[in-house]
Amino acid sequence: MPNALSPLAHKLSNFAILSETEMGVLDDMHRRRRNFAVGHDLVLQGQTRQAAFILAKGWVCSYKLLRDGSRQIVDIQIPGDFLGLRSVLFRTADHNIEPITEIEASEVLGKDLLGAFSKHPRLASAVLWAASCDEAMVVEHLVGLGRRNARERMAHFLLELSTRLMLVGLGTPAGFACPLTQYHLADALGLSAVHVNRVLRELREDGLVTFQYGQVTIHNLDVLTDLAEFDRSYLDQEGPLLR
Amino acid sequence: MPNALSPLAHKLSNFAILSETEMGVLDDMHRRRRNFAVGHDLVLQGQTRQAAFILAKGWVCSYKLLRDGSRQIVDIQIPGDFLGLRSVLFRTADHNIEPITEIEASEVLGKDLLGAFSKHPRLASAVLWAASCDEAMVVEHLVGLGRRNARERMAHFLLELSTRLMLVGLGTPAGFACPLTQYHLADALGLSAVHVNRVLRELREDGLVTFQYGQVTIHNLDVLTDLAEFDRSYLDQEGPLLR
DNA sequence: TTGTCGCATTGACGCAGGTTAATCCGCTTG
DNA sequence: CAAGCGGATTAACCTGCGTCAATGCGACAA
Secondary structure (H helix, E strand, O other), rough: OOOOHHHHHHHOOOOOOHHHHHHHHHHHHHOEEEEEOOOOOOOOOOOEEEEEEEEEEOOEEEEOOOOOEEEEEEEEEEEOOOHHHHHHHHOOOOOOOOOOOEEEEEOOOHHHHHHHHHOOOOHHHHHHHHHHHHHHHHHHHHHHHHOOOHHHHHHHHHHHHHHHHHHHOOOEEEEOOOHHHHHHHHHOOOOOHHHHHHHHHHHOOOOOOOOOOOOOOOOOOOHHHHHHOOOOOHHHOOOOOOO | OOOOOOHHHHHOOEEOOOOOHHHHHOOOHOOOOEEEOOOOOOOOOEEOOOOEEEEEEEEEEEEOOOOOOOEEEEEEOOOOOOHHHHHHHHOOOOOOOOOOOOEEEEOHHHHHHHHHHHHHHHHHHHHHHHHHHHHHHHHHHHHHHOOOOHHHHHHHHHHHHHHHHHHHHEEEEEEEEEEOHHHHHHHHHHOHHHHHHHHHHHHHHOEEEEEEEEEEEEHHHHHHHHHHOOOOOOOOOOOOEEE
C-alpha cells in the first residue's frame, strides 16, 4: 500500500478508482484533526449544522435515545469509518455519537463536504456507496434483533466485530482488544445488562468465547460461526465497480 | 408538477437539481416495464447478476431468511421506491424481494445502472443519497425491535406507513388501503402472528387504530403518535442540497 | 484511611410474548 | 357440492429475558 494512504482512502478505493485530484480533496478533509474524550458526544440528536467526522483512532458508537431513558446503539464504529454522514445529508442529526474510548477524528464541515460532493461527484458516489454498504451491517443487526435469541445475537455481534477489526489490522482470528462494557453490549443487542452477563458466562462456560478484562478471546470459531449463522460476505468488498 | 415526471424523478429532485440529460437517463431506465405476481420474488438471496427495479405500482417487501425458516422483513416498499440497489452494488443479493400485491416495476440492468452512474455521477449521487435516507427508516425499525414493546412497535409501523403513503398520495390522515397480512406484520415487527393479532385487537378495543379487511383506519392519531413516540421528521425532505 | 463510583456478577421473581392447537370464515377449484 | 387453502381469531400453557436487589472489586479522590 502506498504511504500516507488514509484508512478512508483505502476503503473508498474499493468503490471507485479515484484520481489524484480526488485523493487530494480527501486529504484536505483531514486538516481539522480533533480529539474527543469519553463522555463528550460528537453529534447530538436534534442538533442542526452538524459536521461529519472521519475516525482515525479509537471507537465510537451511534445511538438513539428513547423517552424512557433507554437507548439503542445502532452501530459501533472503528478507525477508518465515516461518522455522521446522515446528520449532514439531513441537515439535522437523528442520532447521537459517543466516543467509547478517547478518539482522534478529522472534522469535515457540512458545507465543505457538500461543496466537495458538488465539485467531485465521483468522490461523492464513492463515499455514499461506502455508506450504502454500511447499511448492510445495520440490516444484519436488524435481523438479529428481530429473529435471533440472546446467545445468537451475542455470537454474531462478536464475530462481526472481529471480522471488521481484522480488515483494518486490529485483530487476529484468535481475538481482539475490546473497550466495550457489558452495558454497551446490552444497548447494542437490545438486551438488559444482567442478561448480557448471563449470556457471556454461558458462552465462556461452553468454551466458545471469553469477553473479559477488555479482551475478547475466540476459543471455538467454527461452533461460534455456526451458532450465529454468521456469513462474513456482507463485510467484504471485491474490487472497485466505478471506473 | 410537470407532466410525465415519474415518482422516482420527483423523489430524486429532493436531493439534486437534475439536468435535462440526467432526467433523460432516468426516463430511459423505465423502458423495461415488467409485471410480477405474488409469489414470484424479484430478487433472491445469494443470486448474482441481479437487476435493480423502480417500483411503479403495488407493494413489495425485502426480507432475509434464516436457517430455521423464520424470516425478518427489513423494509416495505411502495410506489416510487428503488429496489435492490444494494444487490447491484454488491454484485450478489443479500436479501429477497417479494411482491405483496401484483406489481409493476421497471427493471434496470446492473450494467446499465453502473454505466449511467459512471457517466452521470451527479445522478448517482442523487440516487445513492436517496438510498442513504432510506437507511434512516431501517434505523428506526432497528430501534423499535431493540427497545420498543409490541404495542409501540405496531403503532410506530402503522404511522410510518401512513406517512409514507400520504407523501405519494395513497392515503389520508384517517387511514389507507393496506394489502399486508398479519403474517407480514409479524415478520416485519419481529413478533409471532398470534401476538400480532392480540396487539391489533387491543389497539382496536382502545379506539386507536383498526387493521381489518385490507384497510387501516386511524381513530386517534394523537394518542397513537404519543404511544409510538413517532416523529415523522426522518421521512421528510427539505429541498435539494446538491445544486 | 474511608467513601464513592463504574462495572461485573449472581439470585429471586414476574411478565411479555412465543408455541401449540383448535375453530371459523371466505375463496377457489374439482 | 365437497374439499382444500390462506388468513384471522382465541385459549392454554410455557419460557426467555427483564427487573429488582444485593455483593464484590478495582480505581480514584478527599
